[in-house]
Structure formats: structure tokens, C-alpha cells
Amino acid sequence: MTFFSRELITMPNKLKAGVISLAIITLLTIIKFFAYWLSGSLAVFSEAWHSFSDITTTALVVVTLWLSCKREATSTSIQPTDAQPDTATSETSWKDPELLIALFISIWLFIIALSIFLRIISSEPVLVTNPLITGVVFILLSFGSFFIYRFEAMTADIENSAALKADSQHNRTDMVISLLTGFSLIIYHFGVNLDKYISGVIALMIFLFAIETGINTLLAMTKHKHGYLTEYRITTMIFSLFDRHIGNKIVGWFCDSVDLNQNNRDSLASMVGVSQKLFRYTLIIAALVTTMVWISTSLVQVEINQQAVITRFGQITNPGKPIEPGLHFKLPWPIEKANKIDTTKAITIEVGNVSDKNSALIWGKSHGDNLEFMSADNNFFQPYISLHFRISDAEQYYLNTTDAKQLASQICMQELIFAFSRYKFYELALYQREKWVSEAITKIQNRLDQLQSGIEIVRLDLKDFHPPINVSNSFEQLVAATQTRETMINQAKTKHNVMIPDARLKSLELVSEAQSDSNNKLQLALGESKKYLLQLDSYQQYPDIITKHLQLSSMLNSFKGSEKIVYEPQSGISTDLLYKERFLFKRQGDQEQEESREKRFQPPQKTKEVIRRAPIRD
Structure with missing residues (x-):
């Protein structure tokens, strides 16, 4: 120190x-x-x-x-004290x-x-x-x-x-x-x-x-x-630079440096004078053109597929109301700036692996990148996925997004890795493809909305989804067997779907018929009960008539199927006589009917053949 x-x-x-x-x-x-x-x-x-x-x-x-x-x-220590310093x-x-x-x-x-x-x-x-x-x-x-x-x-x-x-x-x-x-x-x-x-x-x-x-x-x-x-x-x-005498000064300095004669000095001075005037006029024209170009920056032409966000020193002047297609006016640059954004074009990016356009998408052949992912059942595979999106909100996109492709690619990759870890290989490739793709689109869109990126997912295309090349044959055989199994299952389901509705229809018919019979019997019972109640009421009101009616009805029911004779009791005819007469007449009539029936069914009798002989001549 x-x-x-x-x-x-x-x-x-x-x-x-x-x-x-x-x-x-x-x-x-x-x-x-x-x-x-x-x-x-x-x-x-x-x-x-x-x-x-x-x-x-x-x-x-x-x-x-x-x-x-x-x-x-060093020079001070070496130089003598009485020595004079050298000139520059x-x-x-x-x-x-x-x-x-x-x-x-x-x-x-x-x-x-x-x-x-x-x-x-x-x-x-x-x-x-x-x-x-x-x-x-x-x-x-x-x-x-x-x-x-x-x-x-x-x-x-x-x-x-x-x-x-x-x-x-x-x-x-x-x-x-x-x-x-x-x-x-x-x-x-x-x-x-x-x-x-x-x-x-x-x-x-x-x-x-x-x-x-x-x-x-x-x-x-x-x-x-x-x-x-x-x-x-x-x-x-x-x-x-704008001094009119600067040219003469430069010419004088140059001529003194190279020692030119007077004629050459005059010629050079004339050339410099013309050049200086040309330079001044050029500056004036350039200034006018620059001013016109600067004023023209107040016009903004927004195309049919675009929206524009106007910013004044970086601050948006039309929040929530982007400029629509057409010709608009604004303050000149750099006071206000129009940021045009294409809001109709669908942007496509490749996620996972990038496929070769000239190669067929066959499992046993390499056709692009070979970046492998792992499914929930620990199977490696190579996805080839395309993500399509567009700019839906020009203001949010301008404020919060600098590279839409990179942002969408990173978020899509994160959500796809999460989806791959939740589903098995054949669920990803065959059985639940629509389900996990729909879930991935929803999650990607939610992430983009949380960031207020102004990006809208149009669709997610799964172009190819295959296992590593060295095991592709085994997977193809397994897929073929799986497809056969699925075909048999679908046929059984088809038969099941046909039989079940028929059985349901028959059961509905039986139930409906039983309900109809039950309702009919119930209505008949109700009718009979009402009829009985009405008869009971009538009997209570007119007991004599009802008694006589019941007697006659009972008699009719009792003598049903037998021959009946109606006579006037006051006529004096004896019932015994009527019975005998009817009995006798009936026996005689029965005998006649029996004889006629026998004759009807009696076989025909053969007539006796008569043999004719020739007359005897005397």
C-alpha cells in the first residue's frame, strides 16, 4: 500500500x-x-x-x-542541459x-x-x-x-x-x-x-x-x-458546407499545395464554382423531395387483408379500434406510425418433426427429422404435426407478440409433450386421436389467450405418427391385427345395434298390448259396475217393474235353448192339452223328418233288367 x-x-x-x-x-x-x-x-x-x-x-x-x-x-535524462530541444x-x-x-x-x-x-x-x-x-x-x-x-x-x-x-x-x-x-x-x-x-x-x-x-x-x-x-x-x-466561399478556399489551398499556375487556377476555380452551385441546387431539390416524402407519410393505405394500429411515440392512439382497410390519415412519421398486420392469412408451422416434401410418409422409410418422443406406455414415436393459426386481434398482437411463429411453436410443443405423456401410443395414433388433438388445441388456445398474444388457432393437423424405423414392421403387423380386431368388434356392435332395437320394439309392443288389455278390462269392469249401480238405482225407484223384469229375464235365461209357447191364461185352454197336442204334433213331425232324411241318404236301387226276346213267328 x-x-x-x-x-x-x-x-x-x-x-x-x-x-x-x-x-x-x-x-x-x-x-x-x-x-x-x-x-x-x-x-x-x-x-x-x-x-x-x-x-x-x-x-x-x-x-x-x-x-x-x-x-x-528518458529523453530528459539523456539530453545535455545546455542542448536545445529539436523542432517538430x-x-x-x-x-x-x-x-x-x-x-x-x-x-x-x-x-x-x-x-x-x-x-x-x-x-x-x-x-x-x-x-x-x-x-x-x-x-x-x-x-x-x-x-x-x-x-x-x-x-x-x-x-x-x-x-x-x-x-x-x-x-x-x-x-x-x-x-x-x-x-x-x-x-x-x-x-x-x-x-x-x-x-x-x-x-x-x-x-x-x-x-x-x-x-x-x-x-x-x-x-x-x-x-x-x-x-x-x-x-x-x-x-x-453552405459557405459560398468555401470552394475558393479549398481551391486556393490545393493550388498552393501543388504549386499550379494562374491559368490552371482559374480553370479549377470555375469548375469548383459550377460544382458548388450544382451541389446547392441538389441539396435544395433533395430537401424538397424529402419534405414531400415526409408529408406523404401522413397517408396510410390499409389493404383488404390487413388491420393497422396507429402509435404516437409508441402509445396506441386507437385502443380497441384498429384501422380497417382503406385510405386513412395520420400525423407524419416519426410522430405517428402505422403498424399494418395481416389478420386473414393462415400461418402454418411444423411442430415435432419437419417432413421432407419429396418423401412419402411411410413408416419404414425416413422422410424428415427423426426427433423421438415417448408415450405413456414407454413407446418411442416420431410425430409430424402442422399447426395453423392466424392473427385475430391486431392490437394485442402488436403489444404482446414479437415472433408469432416462435411463440406458437413453443407453446404447442409444451402442450403436445404433456398430451403424449398422458396417452398410450395406439391411443395417440388410432383410438383417441380426435380426443387428444381437441384437448391440445383447447389448451394451446388458452395459453395464448392468457398471454394476450392476439393469436387464434385454426386447426392442428396430424400428418404422420409412426414408430422408429427399426421396429416399424412389428408395429405395422400389430396395427393390422388391431384393425382386424376392430373390424370384428364393429361387426358385433352392428349386430348388437340391430338386435337390441328389435327386442326393444317387441317388448314395447307386448307392454303396450298388455296395457291395452288391462285398460279394456278395467273399462268393462267400470261399465258393469256403473250399469249395476244404475240398475240398483232404478230398482229402488221402481221395484215392481224391476221385479217383473228380473223374473222375465230369469225365465228367459232358464229356458234358453228350449221351445216356449206363449198363450193367454184367460182363454180357457188347458196346459195339459197344449202339452199333449204339442208333444204329439212334434212326434209326428219328427217321424216325417226322419223318413225324409232316410230317403235322402238312401242309396239308389238298381232297376231290374228286362230281357226282350224276338217275337215268335207263326
Whole structure:
């Protein structure tokens, strides 16, 4: 510790400034990367990598300062006291390590700016978390960058260090960038998303600062100076392009450098004048065209198969009401942006294994990937499944989904693995295919709805479902036997389905007939009982008539089947006489009937043949 303190005390001031700046920048960079992990902001990412480049450039500055101090100490110890220092030459200026490191810083910043531009163009919108806290942290970090900038600038002025001067300007830019990043995150907290635009501004500032540092460094090298001089600011360089006398200055400098005569000077000046006018007119036309193109971004043409979500600085201006097909107006880019989404096209992805289009789907032949899964009965198999889906909610899809195919594929794979673990192989392939496919579609859709992805499952196609190739023959034989068994079972079920309805019909007929007979007998019994009750009532009202009627009815029933004679008792006819007369007449009539019956059934008698003889002649 004593040695380190002694070395730090004896260290030159510009080297001390570089070491202190390197330590502070390293701490600030660690905090910025932690802030990126906390928020996920693209602007924070750009600033964190910019600070990481600060560590590299500052470390190179420290190394350069150390080499420079070492060289100065060596030259001081060797050079005589009365010797005069050499003047700067072209060779020493181009080999000055401080100017070289300043040039390297400009090139490194140029590369960083281009990488940030590429990331801004290629990246998708991200959801920034904890924007308010991160924004406040970056505003506080900007004070750290300001301290480093002032510290290095003061030390560079005192020590006349070109490397420290360039690095101080770099930290000044870092201070401004930290402030912009902090304010953009605070604005994001209140619903305005400037994350990408601030990232672009950061990249542009880094790019302009790289140009400024590089040009000033090259000028210092060409003028054979030992030190970094900020002769031209980037704003001065930009405004000088529109100076009408800049062409003459460039021509004069070039002619003096190559020592041209007056005629060539005049010709070159005329050419430069024409080129400068052409350049100005080109800029004016380009500005007009750019303005017209910028205004045209207010028109939005939504196709018949699309819906559009309008965002203003990342915030949706039409929540719940996506723009329908047609021509619409909005504020120009980048204030408002139209995000067109195809909501009618069905998207197809392969899940499980991807099959070869030119190969037949045969169990005994490889026709694509051979990724194997396991069923509930520990059988390995290779599924070839296609998932079809579409975008049903454009707003939810824009807010919550970045890669629809990847999201649907991952969720579908998870649910299919779960389904495979619950069913046996032949249940998956044959017996319960519709059941588990329907369950899988329902679960996949529920998962997508929980994530508010805006994706709707259209269908799940099971193109092929086969076992490993080396055991495919055994499975085919088993499947054939299973199909035969299923055929016999289906035939038995068919017979069962025919016999059972017939038996049920007969049983229904018997039951219906029994119920009908029961009802008839019941109704007859009820009728008889009512009849008896009515007769009883009549008998009670007219007992004489009913008694006589019952007597006659009893007599009729008693003499049923016998011959009856009705006579008037007061006529004086004796009953004995009637009986005898009827008996005698009946016997005589019976005899006559018997004789006639005998004659009717008596066989016919043969007549006696008469033999005729010839007459006797005298």
C-alpha cells in the first residue's frame, strides 16, 4: 500500500487524471449495464456500450500517457542541459502516440455509432420496465460524466495533453447522452415512447463527435503539431458546407499545395464554382423531395387483408379500434406510425418433426427429422404435426407478440409433450386421436389467450405418427391385427345395434298390448259396475217393474235353448192339452223328418233288367 501511494504521488498529473477517470468511468459503466438489465431499454443499451467504449479509449489514453511520460523522462535524462530541444518534424508528428490514440478514439467511436444504428434498424419495440427509476439514475450519472469531462479538460489544458483533451470531449458527449437517456425514460413512464429515437440521437452524436475528433487529429498531424487542437467544431464543419466561399478556399489551398499556375487556377476555380452551385441546387431539390416524402407519410393505405394500429411515440392512439382497410390519415412519421398486420392469412408451422416434401410418409422409410418422443406406455414415436393459426386481434398482437411463429411453436410443443405423456401410443395414433388433438388445441388456445398474444388457432393437423424405423414392421403387423380386431368388434356392435332395437320394439309392443288389455278390462269392469249401480238405482225407484223384469229375464235365461209357447191364461185352454197336442204334433213331425232324411241318404236301387226276346213267328 505504501509503494502504491508513493507511485501515485510521484506519477505525473496527466497520468493521474487518466487513472482517476478510468476508475470512475468503469464504475459508471457497471451501473449503466445494471440499469439496462433493470429496464431493457434500447437507449440504455446504447449508452451502456458507449460507456464500455469509454473504458477502452480511456485505458488506451492512460497507456499512451504512461508511454509519453516514460519517453519524456528518458529523453530528459539523456539530453545535455545546455542542448536545445529539436523542432517538430513531420516524422515525429505522425508518430506522436497521443495523436495516434486520439485518431484511434475517433475510429472506435465511428464503429460504435454504426453498430448502434444497425441495432436500431433491426430491433423490435421492447417493453421498458422501471423507466422512472432508471431515468433518475441516468440523470445522476450525467453529473459523474460532467465531473470527468471538467477534470480531464482542466488537466489537459495545464499539461498540454492531446489524448486527455480528446477523452474529455468524449466524456462531455457522454454527459449529454446520459441526460437525454434519463429524460427519455422519465417521459416513457408517462406514456411517450422515445426509446428508439433517443438511441438514434445518441448514435448520431457519437458519429458526429467521431468525425470532429478525427478531422482535428488529422489536421494536427498534417500541420506537424505535438498536441490535439480543437480547431473546428462539428457545427462549424456543417455550416462551412453552405459557405459560398468555401470552394475558393479549398481551391486556393490545393493550388498552393501543388504549386499550379494562374491559368490552371482559374480553370479549377470555375469548375469548383459550377460544382458548388450544382451541389446547392441538389441539396435544395433533395430537401424538397424529402419534405414531400415526409408529408406523404401522413397517408396510410390499409389493404383488404390487413388491420393497422396507429402509435404516437409508441402509445396506441386507437385502443380497441384498429384501422380497417382503406385510405386513412395520420400525423407524419416519426410522430405517428402505422403498424399494418395481416389478420386473414393462415400461418402454418411444423411442430415435432419437419417432413421432407419429396418423401412419402411411410413408416419404414425416413422422410424428415427423426426427433423421438415417448408415450405413456414407454413407446418411442416420431410425430409430424402442422399447426395453423392466424392473427385475430391486431392490437394485442402488436403489444404482446414479437415472433408469432416462435411463440406458437413453443407453446404447442409444451402442450403436445404433456398430451403424449398422458396417452398410450395406439391411443395417440388410432383410438383417441380426435380426443387428444381437441384437448391440445383447447389448451394451446388458452395459453395464448392468457398471454394476450392476439393469436387464434385454426386447426392442428396430424400428418404422420409412426414408430422408429427399426421396429416399424412389428408395429405395422400389430396395427393390422388391431384393425382386424376392430373390424370384428364393429361387426358385433352392428349386430348388437340391430338386435337390441328389435327386442326393444317387441317388448314395447307386448307392454303396450298388455296395457291395452288391462285398460279394456278395467273399462268393462267400470261399465258393469256403473250399469249395476244404475240398475240398483232404478230398482229402488221402481221395484215392481224391476221385479217383473228380473223374473222375465230369469225365465228367459232358464229356458234358453228350449221351445216356449206363449198363450193367454184367460182363454180357457188347458196346459195339459197344449202339452199333449204339442208333444204329439212334434212326434209326428219328427217321424216325417226322419223318413225324409232316410230317403235322402238312401242309396239308389238298381232297376231290374228286362230281357226282350224276338217275337215268335207263326
